[in-house]
Amino acid sequence: MSPKHIDLPEPSESGCRATREILERIGDKWTLYVVGALRGGPRRFSELKRDVDGVSQRMLTLTLRGLERDGLVTRTVFPSIPPRVDYELTELGRTLLEPVAVLINWVDRSRPSIEAARARFDASGQETRGAVGMVHRA
Amino acid sequence: MSPKHIDLPEPSESGCRATREILERIGDKWTLYVVGALRGGPRRFSELKRDVDGVSQRMLTLTLRGLERDGLVTRTVFPSIPPRVDYELTELGRTLLEPVAVLINWVDRSRPSIEAARARFDASGQETRGAVGMVHRA
DNA sequence: CAGGATCCCAGTGGATACTG
């Protein structure tokens, strides 16, 4: 069925290229997690490093730079000793939280189905390869 | 400030690791575009190759395999000459369209702001680096 | 504490050639 499907907004056709560029930003390995860690308010560098867990200081720095460059995060330096730097989502950055939440929710709800599908595929997938006749693999 | 923010669903805490694994699937270079190309209904391999534009047959194959493995698309072989293979979103695959649409919409709406921020950052970013006092870069 | 500079590896993905 699905007579009408969902009406995907068509990445405005014009900006499909530019859209990809931005999707790759938030599609990288750490951006979503950093944004998630910042959702509660300002965080220091070392707090983020602890919260995100697994991230190297190099990647955390690069990720924060990228977010700052895109106007999604502000960086505030306090000239104290020891130095202290706070990162915080901008207005724009906070608007990203909703789309991300929708996506995360989808992943959470779909994970059982996906993992089941993977198990099925990995278990019985290969030998139907050269089968004769119409084949549905999956 | 920001007393309430948006209430991010907390990636169910438990499955943060597993969630990442799936996020990386749809976060790769081609998956979202292939899914987008399939939103209108079944498509043949060669049609997808034309639609997605820029994708190599290798990456298209790998991407489709991954989606098939995760139960998001079905692969149907017609034993004709020349051979024909149709790909189609599953029910589960179609449920992915909405979260993706939300994200694409966000990118489209935010692109002007982001590009402006990038221009500003790239133009005047570097020299405020070692400045004294509290500094807001951006 | 925050992060710059280097080195280096593994995986992603492109180009090309071949097959059923």
Add this chain to the structure above:
DNA sequence: CAGTATCCACTGGGATCCTG
């Protein structure tokens, strides 16, 4: 047409060391 197989370049990203 719809792949598979190889080779290869690039780069994302980790580890480590050093500085203000």
